Amino acid sequence: MNPTIAAQMIRADFLKLRRKRGTLIWALVLALGPIVIYFAVSVIEHASNPVRYGPAGGAQNFRDGLRVIALFFGPLAAILIGVEAGTGDVSAGVFRDLVVTGRSRLALFASRVPAALALCWIVMLAGYVLLAGGTFGFASNLPTPSSTTMIDGFLFTFLGTGVLCVVAVGVASLTTSKPAAIIALIAWQVVASPLISRVGALGSARKGVLTQAIAHFSPVPVGGDIIVMSAATAVIVLAVWIALFLGLGAWRTRTMDS
Amino acid sequence: MEPAIETHGLTKRFGDRVAVDAIDLRVPRGSAFGFLGPNGAGKTTMIRMLLGLTRSSAGTASLLGYPVPAERAIALQRVGAIVEEPRFHPQLSGWENLSIVAAVRGPEVRERIAPALARVGLSDRGGDKVKKYSLGMRQRLGVARCLLADPQLLILDEPTNGLDPGGIQEFRLMIRELVEQEGRTVFLSSHLLDEVEKTCDSAAIVDRGKVVMQGPIAELAGGGRGAAHELDLGVDDTDLALATLAKLDLVREAHRVEAGVRVLLAGKVETAAAINAALVHAGVGVLRLEPVRHTLEQRFLEVTARLDAPITDEPRPEEPA
Numbered sequence: 101m102n103p104t105i106a107a108q109m110i111r112a113d114f115l116k117l118r119r120k121r122g123t124l125i126w127a128l129v130l131a132l133g134p135i136v137i138y139f140a141v142s143v144i145e146h147a148s149n150p151v152r153y154g155p156a157g158g159a160q161n162f163r164d165g166l167r168v169i170a171l172f173f174g175p176l177a178a179i180l181i182g183v184e185a186g187t188g189d190v191s192a193g194v195f196r197d198l199v200v201t202g203r204s205r206l207a208l209f210a211s212r213v214p215a216a217l218a219l220c221w222i223v224m225l226a227g228y229v230l231l232a233g234g235t236f237g238f239a240s241n242l243p244t245p246s247s248t249t250m251i252d253g254f255l256f257t258f259l260g261t262g263v264l265c266v267v268a269v270g271v272a273s274l275t276t277s278k279p280a281a282i283i284a285l286i287a288w289q290v291v292a293s294p295l296i297s298r299v300g301a302l303g304s305a306r307k308g309v310l311t312q313a314i315a316h317f318s319p320v321p322v323g324g325d326i327i328v329m330s331a332a333t334a335v336i337v338l339a340v341w342i343a344l345f346l347g348l349g350a351w352r353t354r355t356m357d358s
Numbered sequence: 359m360e361p362a363i364e365t366h367g368l369t370k371r372f373g374d375r376v377a378v379d380a381i382d383l384r385v386p387r388g389s390a391f392g393f394l395g396p397n398g399a400g401k402t403t404m405i406r407m408l409l410g411l412t413r414s415s416a417g418t419a420s421l422l423g424y425p426v427p428a429e430r431a432i433a434l435q436r437v438g439a440i441v442e443e444p445r446f447h448p449q450l451s452g453w454e455n456l457s458i459v460a461a462v463r464g465p466e467v468r469e470r471i472a473p474a475l476a477r478v479g480l481s482d483r484g485g486d487k488v489k490k491y492s493l494g495m496r497q498r499l500g501v502a503r504c505l506l507a508d509p510q511l512l513i514l515d516e517p518t519n520g521l522d523p524g525g526i527q528e529f530r531l532m533i534r535e536l537v538e539q540e541g542r543t544v545f546l547s548s549h550l551l552d553e554v555e556k557t558c559d560s561a562a563i564v565d566r567g568k569v570v571m572q573g574p575i576a577e578l579a580g581g582g583r584g585a586a587h588e589l590d591l592g593v594d595d596t597d598l599a600l601a602t603l604a605k606l607d608l609v610r611e612a613h614r615v616e617a618g619v620r621v622l623l624a625g626k627v628e629t630a631a632a633i634n635a636a637l638v639h640a641g642v643g644v645l646r647l648e649p650v651r652h653t654l655e656q657r658f659l660e661v662t663a664r665l666d667a668p669i670t671d672e673p674r675p676e677e678p679a
Binding site: 105108109112115119120121188192193197198201202208358 | 410
């Protein structure tokens with residue numbers, strides 16, 4: 101497949117995603133809503149009792165906001181977008197119409213990934229811009245994050261949500277069921293991962309938890325039950341997750357009756 | 359020239375059940391070919407195998423001379439298909455839905471979107487979201503999607519499902535234009551006898567996964583049980599005519615019908631002239647004499663052994679979706 105067709109297919113997949121209004125709205129709500137609420141509450145608290153509550157912006161609040169967008173709600177938005185990308189054609193019933201063009205199923209699968217990442221990162225960019233705006237806009241006399249920290253935070257947000265988005269594309273393509281994929285991924289991310297991270301008996305096996313590997317790259321302390329691992333280990337864990345679920349999704353797309 | 363579709367022993371099994379049973383099919387190019395059978399006969403499964411949507415259990419198939427699935431990518435470049443009902447992304451417009459398929463097919467295909475929409479009469483509605491389309495409009499958009507391939511072969515699975523009579527008539531005319539004016543081949547799967555008879559040049563009748571008969575429509579309709587060997591007579595004296603016919607060796611059976619007399623010939627239909635002469639000689643005024651033309655429906659009922667059971671639109675439970 102030549103690059104022109106690949107680019108066309110990615111644009112077509114991006115079009116399908118960005119016009120899926122429900123998914124896009126929920127992704128934006130998850131990416132922006134918590135940041136808005138966080139700053140709104142902090143601003144009100146500070147306004148009501150400036151002695152007890154500091155300004156809403158600054159480095160400390162950036163750290164909390166980054167944790168919210170990169171490790172909690174951002175990944176949920178990424179999951180919604182990834183799942184939509186992975187199941188959109190099948191659930192709309194058009195996958196077979198794409199297959200009968202003669203284009204390889206692997207190419208049809210592959211174009212979903214960059215399209216999903218593009219939309220995911222656009223949504224995350226909006227969330228991060230909001231976070232940065234609040235961090236500096238409400239900083240008052242508090243120290244603000246350095247430009248390096250801001251860039252690292254930006255990359256960390258993109259890494260965390262991007263990995264989840266790609267894994268979601270794979271899981272959704274594997275299950276071909278939007279509800280099943282969303283429930284499985286959110287349950288894993290919100291319930292299972294924190295629980296597993298707290299089970300000390302599992303020892304270094306906990307390094308295999310995706311969130312732990314992502315958290316390793318955070319530019320600021322993210323708190324919680326962090327399992328210490330080397331950068332190489334974290335990279336390997338992320339690569340295995342991505343390869344495993346993209347591989348399974350591609351296999352399912354290639355072999356399923358359509 | 360290679361046939362548009364050719365299969366040998368094409369078979370599909372779902373566990374112990376044989377959905378398509380060793381089908382041999384040959385669809386000539388430049389014609390409309392009907393694939394006729396009741397719901398659950400295996401028509402859609404056959405089409406899905408041809409298009410590589412599901413794997414065959416045995417046998418070989420080729421589209422436009424290319425073996426499938428081995429060379430399906432090349433074969434399908436010039437094939438347009440609607441499998442079951444045409445489906446689209448409802449949140450996108452008709453034009454955008456076509457642009458997605460155009461993107462998958464190749465850079466040059468985008469230029470065909472506007473002509474394809476015009477061809478099916480949807481130019482004015484191309485910008486509307488598909489969720490606002492009627493079923494008939496979606497069917498037409500499905501055909502437009504097929505035309506993006508500039509297809510030598512169109513495979514249409516139950517294409518008139520849900521269309522009103524006017525829509526069916528339009529659709530029929532469009533199929534004939536595609537065949538007669540543009541030289542394309544249309545493979546039309548249907549359980550609607552009338553649709554196949556009026557649209558297609560030739561057909562295969564399929565039942566319980568097997569092709570039980572194939573050939574030109576006229577031959578299929580006329581080749582049934584005594585179908586070409588009956589005459590309808592209009593006479594001025596029915597009793598005298600029946601008495602006269604009873605004495606003729608050329609006549610196997612004659613009986614009164616509402617419009618006159620129905621004669622079952624002992625020989626070929628060419629003996630009609632001799633029968634006419636005998637009746638006139640006996641003093642019977644023959645007002646009308648015509649061979650009985652059996653419809654494809656009668657033939658269909660005969661070969662699918664459903665003379666005592668009405669054809670139903672209800673799908674059989676074993677037909678895969």
